[in-house]
Each structure stands twice: as C-alpha cells, then as structure tokens.
Amino acid sequence: MPKHAYLSASASHRWLACPPSAKLCANIADQTSKYAQQGTDCHELCAYLVEKALGRAVTDPTENLTFYDAEMQICAEEYRNYVLEQIEAAKEFCKDPQVMIEQRLDFSRWVENGFGTGDCVIVADEILQIIDYKHGLGILVSAGDEEHGGNSQMMCYALGALEAFGDLYDIHQIKMTIFQPKRDNISTYTISKEKLLKWADEVLAPTAQLAYIGEGEFKAGDHCQFCKVKATCRKRAEYNLELAKYDFEMPATLDDIEIAAILAKVDEMISWGNDIKEYALQQAQSGVHFDGWKIVAGRSNRKFTDEAAVASKVKDAGYDPYEKKLLSITAMSTMLGKKKFKELLGELVYKPPGKPTLVPESDKRPAMNTAIDDFSV
Incomplete structure (x- = not known):
C-alpha cells in the first residue's frame, strides 16, 4: 500500500478545482523542507501527549524529534488540552465515545484508492468529530464557512470516519475542527451527515474520477500554491498573462475599473513570477541555458569567521x-x-492598528475609515 494516496485528501482543494493537475503531479517527487519536518515532529508529539493523557501505553518521542523545542511543547500541550475538552463534551451524547489518534481513514468509496490519516477522531452518538492539527504559521487554515462550504480535506476524513464507524453509532452531525495554535486559530465547521454524503456523491466522486485519469479542465487560482507544476503550467501562465490584454497606451493612464481588475490578479501574478524565477534558477544551476540569462553570484554581507574569538578579542x-x-x-x-x-x-501588551491594506470585499475584516468617510460625517 502506498504511503501517500494518489488523490490525497490534503491536496483535494487543488484537484477538485483542477482535476488534471493530479496526474501531472503524480510522478514528481515531494519537496521536503524544515517546515514540513517541524509539522511532522509536532504531530508525533501531539499524538503522544493525547494518548498518554488517555492512559494508553505510548513511548515519549521527544528525544528523536529533530525540531523539538519549548514552543513545540506548548503547542502540543494546547492541542492535547483541546482534544480532552472535546472528549468530555462528547460524553454528553455518549457515555463512552471512541477516540482514535492518527487513525487511517479510507474514503475510496468516492475516491479511487483514497485514504488519509486523521489526527483525532471522536466517535459518539449524534456527533462525529474530526480534529486536524496545523503547525504552520504562514497560512491561516479554515475548517469552512456557510458561504464557501467545508474544508475538502476535513470532509474527506469525515467520509472515511463515517465508513468505518457510521454503522456503530447514530451519527447525524459531523463537526470538523482545525487547531492551529501558532495563529491562535480554532476553526470549526459543522455539517449534517446527509449534506456531507450529498457532496461526496455529487461533487467529490465525479471530480475524482476525472482527476484519476487526468481528464477535466485545467483551472488556475489560489489552489495553485502547492502544485508541483505551478512554475511551468501553461494554464496558470495564460491566467496571469490575461493582464496583457489591457491597452496601456490609450488612454495614457488607467481608469478605476482597470485598476480594480488588475488588483484582483496582481498578488497571483507576483506569486507566479516568483515561482517562474525560482524554477528557472534551479534549472540553470543544473545546466539548462535560457537565452539572454546567466548565473552570477548575488550580493552578500560580511560575516565573522569565529564569533567566540571575536567576542574574546573585543572583551x-x-x-x-x-x-x-x-x-x-x-x-x-x-x-x-x-x-x-x-x-x-x-x-x-497592546496591539497597534495594522498598516492599511487593500483586500477584496469578501475579506472578513471590517473596513477602515477613509478620508471620504471622515468628511461624510
């Protein structure tokens, strides 16, 4: 059995939006990073702390964790405490809820060879709960909302849990939670069992069938962020190069409508441009020549050869x-x-107001007062 599913739950946000990307990415090796390893380490610590608190015989993994530190310990303890709170809450519906940690979940009824690992699954009458730990700081992860629906990774996990335990308990609601302590983020989304199964049958299954055989339409968007072919994808290039359709010569300046259209795409364009540059540098370093370009040494700053010796001499x-x-x-x-x-x-401690930032109106943060607002009072 492969360690990672071809159509993984963690990548479902991408392949549901762009089905053929799954096959393109299938034979490209995963890029490891210290951030990914930090996440792996903390997941292992989280699992240990929860199972220890539940009285299970487990081995302390701390000495074998590459990136273990005090912050990781605090994050893992906060996760353990949250899980224990949810277990107690589940006892309101069921005297003895089942608690599975790092549980393999199979949702292949809807996705060919689909499986994943649930950080914490709490099964009780009435409510099935899935809790997913996120160690990252850079991206705020949501479990879902009423406007956009649920997080597809969590929904796939919930389907796997229903397949395994749905016949044993009288489950009506599925509660999915993202626990992201570095962002002080506990995001929860609840969906009915019927609505989840409807999504699985009408959206997940047919799209997964297309993705598995590499069919469907390519589509660019924010889901490209973790795609392995994001730098060379032609659809993403076309998506970003649409901006070139604007006539920058007549009139001499852009009007507000054109500016608004550009704003909607500029962040994605910058991200795409940076991905192209990073890819081209990696290729050039391996011997590929791009006409008109060469590799040179970048700027660098002076450094001490021996900081201890420097400190001694200065003292x-x-x-x-x-x-x-x-x-x-x-x-x-x-x-x-x-x-x-x-x-x-x-x-x-106080939190000063953040620097004004222009964002789409769909952003949940309240709008700041502007000069027009001040004069209209």
Whole structure:
C-alpha cells in the first residue's frame, strides 16, 4: 500500500478545482523542507501527549524529534488540552465515545484508492468529530464557512470516519475542527451527515474520477500554491498573462475599473513570477541555458569567521561585544508559558492598528475609515 494516496485528501482543494493537475503531479517527487519536518515532529508529539493523557501505553518521542523545542511543547500541550475538552463534551451524547489518534481513514468509496490519516477522531452518538492539527504559521487554515462550504480535506476524513464507524453509532452531525495554535486559530465547521454524503456523491466522486485519469479542465487560482507544476503550467501562465490584454497606451493612464481588475490578479501574478524565477534558477544551476540569462553570484554581507574569538578579542580590548534587548512577545510567551505571560504581562501588551491594506470585499475584516468617510460625517 502506498504511503501517500494518489488523490490525497490534503491536496483535494487543488484537484477538485483542477482535476488534471493530479496526474501531472503524480510522478514528481515531494519537496521536503524544515517546515514540513517541524509539522511532522509536532504531530508525533501531539499524538503522544493525547494518548498518554488517555492512559494508553505510548513511548515519549521527544528525544528523536529533530525540531523539538519549548514552543513545540506548548503547542502540543494546547492541542492535547483541546482534544480532552472535546472528549468530555462528547460524553454528553455518549457515555463512552471512541477516540482514535492518527487513525487511517479510507474514503475510496468516492475516491479511487483514497485514504488519509486523521489526527483525532471522536466517535459518539449524534456527533462525529474530526480534529486536524496545523503547525504552520504562514497560512491561516479554515475548517469552512456557510458561504464557501467545508474544508475538502476535513470532509474527506469525515467520509472515511463515517465508513468505518457510521454503522456503530447514530451519527447525524459531523463537526470538523482545525487547531492551529501558532495563529491562535480554532476553526470549526459543522455539517449534517446527509449534506456531507450529498457532496461526496455529487461533487467529490465525479471530480475524482476525472482527476484519476487526468481528464477535466485545467483551472488556475489560489489552489495553485502547492502544485508541483505551478512554475511551468501553461494554464496558470495564460491566467496571469490575461493582464496583457489591457491597452496601456490609450488612454495614457488607467481608469478605476482597470485598476480594480488588475488588483484582483496582481498578488497571483507576483506569486507566479516568483515561482517562474525560482524554477528557472534551479534549472540553470543544473545546466539548462535560457537565452539572454546567466548565473552570477548575488550580493552578500560580511560575516565573522569565529564569533567566540571575536567576542574574546573585543572583551580583552575593554569593550562589550554584545547588544542587549528585550525578548520578543513570542519568545517571552514561549519562555513563560501563555498562562504566566498573561498573568505577568497582560496589562503591558497592546496591539497597534495594522498598516492599511487593500483586500477584496469578501475579506472578513471590517473596513477602515477613509478620508471620504471622515468628511461624510
């Protein structure tokens, strides 16, 4: 059995939007990174802490974790505490709910060879709960909302859990939660069993059939972010190069409608451009020549060859080689722990207003007052 599913739940956001991308990516090796390994390490720690709290015989993995640190420990403990709270809540519907940690979930009834691993599955009468831990800081992950529906990865996991346990319990609702402590994000979306199965039959299954054989239409969008062929995908290039259709010569300046159209695509264009540059550099370093381009050494800054020797010499000369500054809020919170941090420093922390940023109207943040608003009062 392969370690990763061809049509994985974690990549479902992409292949549901762009079915043929799955086959294009299938034979390209995954790129590992320290961030991915950090996530893997913390998942292992999370599983250990939860199972230990449940009284199960487990081995402490800490000494074998590459990126273990105090922050990871705090994140994992917060996850454990949340899971234990949810188990207690489940007992309102069922005296003895089943709790599965790192549970293999098979949803191949709808997706060919479809399976994944659920971080935590709590099965009880009335409600089936799926909890997924996210260690990343860069991207805020949502479990879903009423406007856009549920997170497809979580919904695939929920289908797998229903297949395994649905006949054993009287389940009516599925509660899906993303637990992302580095972003202070606990996102929960609840869907009825009937609605989930309807989505699986009418959306997931037919799209998965297309994706499995490499058919369907290519489509570019925000789902391209983690696609393995995002740098060379022709559909993504066409999507971004549509901006060239604007006539920049007449009139001499763009009007507000044109500016709005460009704003809707500029972030994706910048991302696409950076992906092209990164891909081209990797290819050039392996011997590919691009007409009109060459590899040169980039700018660099001076560095000390031996910092300990530098410090010693400066001290001997009667100077202090070190600068002293207060720990950052994140580092201070990690050192003290969130509870102690709040107790000691809660009244000494404030959050200044963020720098004005132009975003689509669909963004959930409230709009700031503008000069027009001020004058209209």
